[in-house]
Amino acid sequence: MLRLDEVTVEIAGVTVLRKVSLRVPPGGRIALIGRNGAGKTTTLRALMGLLPARHGTLAIDGRDCRDMPAHRRAALGVGYAPEERRLFGSFSVRQNILLPAEVLGLPEAEITRRVETMFDLLPELRELAPRRAAGLSGGQGKMVALGRAIMVGTRAILLDEPFQGLAPALALRYAEALLQLKSALPDVAILITESSPELLKPLVESTYVIERGEIAAA
Amino acid sequence: MSWFSDNGLLLGLATLDGLSYAAAIFMVAVGLNLIFGVLRVLNIAHGSFYAIGGYSAASLGLMFAARGLPAWAAFAALAIAAAIVGVLLGPPIARLLRRTQHQEPVLQLLVTFGLFMILEDLQKLIWGVQPIVFDRPLKLLGNVDVPFAGDLIPFTRYQLFVLPGIAIVTLVALAWTLRRTLFGRMLVAVTVDREAAISQGIDADRITMVTFTIGTALAALGGALSSATASLVPGVGAQTIVLSFAVVATAGLGQVEGAAITALLIGLGRSTAIYFAPELEVVIPYLIMVGVLLIRPQGLFGVIETRRI
Ligand SMILES: Nc1ncnc2c1ncn2[C@@H]1O[C@H](COP(=O)(O)OP(=O)(O)OP(=O)(O)O)[C@@H](O)[C@H]1O
Numbered sequence: 085m086l087r088l089d090e091v092t093v094e095i096a097g098v099t100v101l102r103k104v105s106l107r108v109p110p111g112g113r114i115a116l117i118g119r120n121g122a123g124k125t126t127t128l129r130a131l132m133g134l135l136p137a138r139h140g141t142l143a144i145d146g147r148d149c150r151d152m153p154a155h156r157r158a159a160l161g162v163g164y165a166p167e168e169r170r171l172f173g174s175f176s177v178r179q180n181i182l183l184p185a186e187v188l189g190l191p192e193a194e195i196t197r198r199v200e201t202m203f204d205l206l207p208e209l210r211e212l213a214p215r216r217a218a219g220l221s222g223g224q225g226k227m228v229a230l231g232r233a234i235m236v237g238t239r240a241i242l243l244d245e246p247f248q249g250l251a252p253a254l255a256l257r258y259a260e261a262l263l264q265l266k267s268a269l270p271d272v273a274i275l276i277t278e279s280s281p282e283l284l285k286p287l288v289e290s291t292y293v294i295e296r297g298e299i300a301a302a
Numbered sequence: 303m304s305w306f307s308d309n310g311l312l313l314g315l316a317t318l319d320g321l322s323y324a325a326a327i328f329m330v331a332v333g334l335n336l337i338f339g340v341l342r343v344l345n346i347a348h349g350s351f352y353a354i355g356g357y358s359a360a361s362l363g364l365m366f367a368a369r370g371l372p373a374w375a376a377f378a379a380l381a382i383a384a385a386i387v388g389v390l391l392g393p394p395i396a397r398l399l400r401r402t403q404h405q406e407p408v409l410q411l412l413v414t415f416g417l418f419m420i421l422e423d424l425q426k427l428i429w430g431v432q433p434i435v436f437d438r439p440l441k442l443l444g445n446v447d448v449p450f451a452g453d454l455i456p457f458t459r460y461q462l463f464v465l466p467g468i469a470i471v472t473l474v475a476l477a478w479t480l481r482r483t484l485f486g487r488m489l490v491a492v493t494v495d496r497e498a499a500i501s502q503g504i505d506a507d508r509i510t511m512v513t514f515t516i517g518t519a520l521a522a523l524g525g526a527l528s529s530a531t532a533s534l535v536p537g538v539g540a541q542t543i544v545l546s547f548a549v550v551a552t553a554g555l556g557q558v559e560g561a562a563i564t565a566l567l568i569g570l571g572r573s574t575a576i577y578f579a580p581e582l583e584v585v586i587p588y589l590i591m592v593g594v595l596l597i598r599p600q601g602l603f604g605v606i607e608t609r610r611i
Pocket residue numbers: 095096100118119120121122123124125126127167279
């Protein structure tokens with residue numbers, strides 16, 4: 085579903101990813117583990133087309149997307165929940181969640197269906213829906229960012245350190261939601277990054293480790 | 303009280319002048335503001351759009367008149383000229399400036415300044431340096447006596463109704479677009495967080511292009527509308543961009559309603575100076591700006607982003 089082959093990425097002249105190869109099969113749940121600064125976020129941003137790949141190939145659903153404009157990822161069914169939530173503060177939670185679906189021009193009925201599926205997985209978002217995103221707590225924001233990624237992620241969802249900064253209770257709740265996601269939407273591939281593998285063990289089938297921009301172990 | 307009755311006429315004129323001037327400045331500043339939001343480049347050449355809009359409207363209007371077209375064509379000329387300037391200059395310049403998006407701000411400023419010089423020369427090449435007058439729209443609508451502090455002030459209907467009217471329509475239309483339409487939400491999203499917007503499937507380059515074109519056309523319309531009230535001379539673009547900067551900085555970035563109120567403040571301040579302390583005309587807008595920024599560095603209506611959400 086998602087494939088990186090020997091991808092090298094430079095930021096400001098510094099090589100940040102070195103020949104990174106990584107595979108996420110359809111419906112697969114894969115973890116990408118690495119310390120601070122190892123290159124997890126950069127890997128996801130490269131997949132999203134937000135950074136150009138200097139070398140190597142990048143494919144989504146078998147389609148070469150190295151030169152595809154970044155914004156077309158959403159149309160391919162890839163949802164992305166970045167590290168810092170990155171919600172739009174002046175919008176309501178509902179507007180944040182609906183935005184990618186509206187941008188894609190999905191029919192009303194399809195949007196409603198997806199929203200309902202998403203609300204069943206994350207019922208706490210129902211109450212939050214009318215609130216302004218700027219007023220959410222960090223943990224609530226993470227939930228909303230996950231909901232938003234689910235809205236377009238019909239093929240794959242990329243989650244960047246979703247557990248970072250969550251209180252233990254909320255982290256458990258988040259993990260539970262991811263497990264339910266697995267059974268509710270079995271075809272959706274998930275790539276999760278984290279700095280320690282502990283929390284992800286029950287959620288993923290296999291793990292890549294990244295160190296200083298290189299895949300160290302699979 | 304006696305000062306008021308002594309100066310009622312001047313005060314009234316200053317108020318009315320300030321209103322119509324604020325309307326024109328608002329049209330330029332609001333576009334500058336939207337464009338800065340999506341492009342993150344402070345476009346000095348934005349003032350040229352105002353000047354070229356004015357000159358184009360005058361040329362078109364004079365041409366219409368020479369061909370014996372009916373009176374309403376003088377008004378149509380203003381709108382048509384603005385649209386042409388927006389569509390012709392907007393996209394290519396947007397494309398050019400987009401290339402500087404990831405460069406140092408100093409370099410961006412130099413590029414837009416260079417662009418401004420080129421457009422200024424182009425404008426002198428086409429329209430020369432002699433003042434050009436096209437006051438047909440003003441004459442057509444005639445004057446009206448405005449009661450003010452016991453006096454009757456003769457003022458043009460055009461400056462009293464048309465200029466502020468169009469500014470208000472622009473304000474309402476923009477505010478509505480930003481809040482109620484998908485395009486508006488995409489524009490806000492790109493302004494707030496371009497990368498996050500792109501991840502939501504938004505074609506940020508397209509939004510930037512469209513916004514730039516709208517902003518360009520609005521500046522050109524501001525120039526076109528003002529071309530009827532003052533003769534066109536070289537340098538009008540520079541004067542406008544500096545005032546618009548003052549409005550945008552005073553209002554705070556990303557503010558449509560705020561830009562309107564600030565344009566009013568600066569427009570009224572400037573015209574009051576013209577009537578009562580002409581030597582202060584040039585500095586008043588910046589005194590207002592500096593005064594506001596000293597008290598509120600984020601601008602009158604800007605909000606401080608305390609945390610990234
Ligand atoms: N915009 C940037 N400019 C310069 N260097 C960058 C930039 N973004 C990332 N880097 C560098 O690239 C390397 C990888 O960063 P990345 O954000 O991918 O790490 P990460 O694994 O996500 O770390 P964390 O766990 O802290 O989120 C780091 O050494 C970082 O300093």
